[in-house]
Amino acid sequence: xxxxCLLVHxxxxxxxxxxxxxxxxxxxxxxxxxxxxxQNVFASYKRSVFNSTYGFDLLIQNYxxxxxxxxxxxxxxxxxxxxxxxxxxxxxxxxxxxxxxxRFEMVLGLFDEMFMSSKLVPDSYxxxxxxxxxxxxxxxxxxxxMISWAEKNGGCKLNVVIYNVLIHGLCKSxxxxxxxxxxxxxxxRGLRADVVTYCTLVLGLCRVDEFGSALDLVDEMxxxxxxxxxxxxxxxxxxxxxxxxxxxAYGLIDKVGKLGQMPxxxxxxxxxxxxxxxxxxxxxxxxxxxxxxxxxxINDISYNIIIDTFCKRGExxxxxxxxxxxxxxxxxxx
RNA sequence: AAGGAUAACCCGA
Numbered sequence: 001x002x003x004x005c006l007l008v009h010x011x012x013x014x015x016x017x018x019x020x021x022x023x024x025x026x027x028x029x030x031x032x033x034x035x036x037x038x039q040n041v042f043a044s045y046k047r048s049v050f051n052s053t054y055g056f057d058l059l060i061q062n063y064x065x066x067x068x069x070x071x072x073x074x075x076x077x078x079x080x081x082x083x084x085x086x087x088x089x090x091x092x093x094x095x096x097x098x099x100x101x102x103r104f105e106m107v108l109g110l111f112d113e114m115f116m117s118s119k120l121v122p123d124s125y126x127x128x129x130x131x132x133x134x135x136x137x138x139x140x141x142x143x144x145x146m147i148s149w150a151e152k153n154g155g156c157k158l159n160v161v162i163y164n165v166l167i168h169g170l171c172k173s174x175x176x177x178x179x180x181x182x183x184x185x186x187x188x189r190g191l192r193a194d195v196v197t198y199c200t201l202v203l204g205l206c207r208v209d210e211f212g213s214a215l216d217l218v219d220e221m222x223x224x225x226x227x228x229x230x231x232x233x234x235x236x237x238x239x240x241x242x243x244x245x246x247x248x249a250y251g252l253i254d255k256v257g258k259l260g261q262m263p264x265x266x267x268x269x270x271x272x273x274x275x276x277x278x279x280x281x282x283x284x285x286x287x288x289x290x291x292x293x294x295x296x297x298i299n300d301i302s303y304n305i306i307i308d309t310f311c312k313r314g315e316x317x318x319x320x321x322x323x324x325x326x327x328x329x330x331x332x333x334x
Numbered sequence: 335a336a337g338g339a340u341a342a343c344c345c346g347a
Contacts, residue, residue: 017335054335061336093338128339164340171341200341231342 001027001037005044005055012058013050021058028062034071038078053079057090069097073110080114088123095129104133121155127162135169140178143169151189160186164196171204179204180213195226202232211239215252227259234263238270246274250283253290262294269301276309284309300326300334 004027011020027037041059056079063072072094076086091114098107111130115122122130127150134143143166150158163182170179179201183193198221205214214236218228228236233256240249249271253263262268268291275284288306291298303326310319326333 015335021336058336061338065337089336089338091338093336096338099339123338125339132340159339161340166340168341194340196341198341203341229342 001030001032001040002044005041006048008041008055008058009045009048009050009052012052012055017054017058020055021062024055024059024062025066028066028068034063034068034074035078038075042078042082053084053086056084057086060086060090060094064093064097067097069094069101069103072097073106076110076114080118085114085118085120088120088126091120092123092125092129095126099129099132099136102136104136107133122150123156124159124162127154127156127158128165131162131165132169135166135172138173140166140170140173140175158189158191160191160194160197163191164194164200167197167204168200171200171207174208176201176204176208176210192224193221195221195229198226199229199232202228203235206232206235206239209239211236211243211245215240215248218252218256222255222259225259227261228256230261230264233261234267237263238267241267241271241274246271246278250275250279250287253287257290257294260294262291262296265291265296265299265302268296269299269305272302272305276305281309281313298329298331300331303331304334 004023008020008023011023037059041055045053045055056075060072060075063069063075076091076094079086091110095107095110098110107129111122111126114120115126127146130146131143134140134146147158147162147166163186167179167182170176170182183197183201186193186197198217202214202217205211205217218233218236221228237249237252240252253271263271268287272284272287275287284306288302291302303322306322307319310316310322323333
């Protein structure tokens with residue numbers, strides 16, 4: 001093992017990271033416990049003339065990638081005890097490993113240990129991990145405190161992702177209006193809501209049946225040229241439709257359609273149905289054309305709705321024409 | 335030089 005470790009350090013010195021990493025992998029597979037592996041790597045580090053500590057980072061990475069996150073934590077802590085520090089990026093990989101196994105308290109503990117009592121400066125990835133953990137622990141007060149603290153003396157410029165994490169957490173906990181407030185404050189921090197911010201809020205609002213506000217947000221994002229996801233758009237359109245606001249729902253499809261986005265087929269079919277019933281056939285036909293243009297995979301149900309409507313109006317010729325198009329499109333009549 | 339981050343999507347329980 002000692003020769004392995006010496007070799008690792010020298011490979012790292014020559015920037016041969018990939019071989020160094022696979023060498024470490026074989027060391028890990030020997031099943032030694034992480035502190036003794038660390039001792040070995042540390043002993044050969046001291047003996048060698050190389051001064052890059054990146055070999056330790058690779059060791060940590062290897063543990064994380066082998067889903068041995070807790071072992072990676074041992075190495076990080078051992079390094080600190082020996083006065084060595086991994087790169088911030090490496091620590092962040094460990095933090096996300098911990099999040100994946102839902103050890104949120106450990107994320108907070110490691111954050112304190114590594115960043116509160118050293119010269120290491122957390123970056124936005126690290127803050128995102130901490131905020132995420134606080135949200136998962138339902139401690140939104142502390143999450144907000146942490147953000148204000150980081151804004152003042154965090155040493156790095158917070159980006160929109162951090163706020164998106166908080167917004168998502170609040171929405172998931174049903175605190176949608178707080179989430180909306182956070183978004184409103186982004187401007188004062190020199191940030192702009194992005195597609196994730198908007199989609200998260202839109203879906204959060206839909207989940208608590210606030211379709212009107214969701215609609216306003218979609219309007220706003222479209223003004224900024226941000227295209228809502230199919231999922232977000234579908235939720236709002238279907239919500240408005242179920243509230244009986246079929247006209248508004250249709251207007252939204254029309255508007256967003258110009259940006260190339262359509263609701264999913266389910267929602268479109270429901271809209272066809274509602275338009276035929278409440279708004280007359282013209283709009284339904286227009287929607288149907290849009291669905292064809294946008295390449296939505298129209299199914300038998302979509303055709304049946306149109307055919308049925310023509311039949312009910314006694315326009316059998318039209319119905320047969322649509323039936324013909326259906327056959328041409330290769331769809332089995334049902 | 336590396337599989338370091340947030341919605342949705344997907345898959346499994």
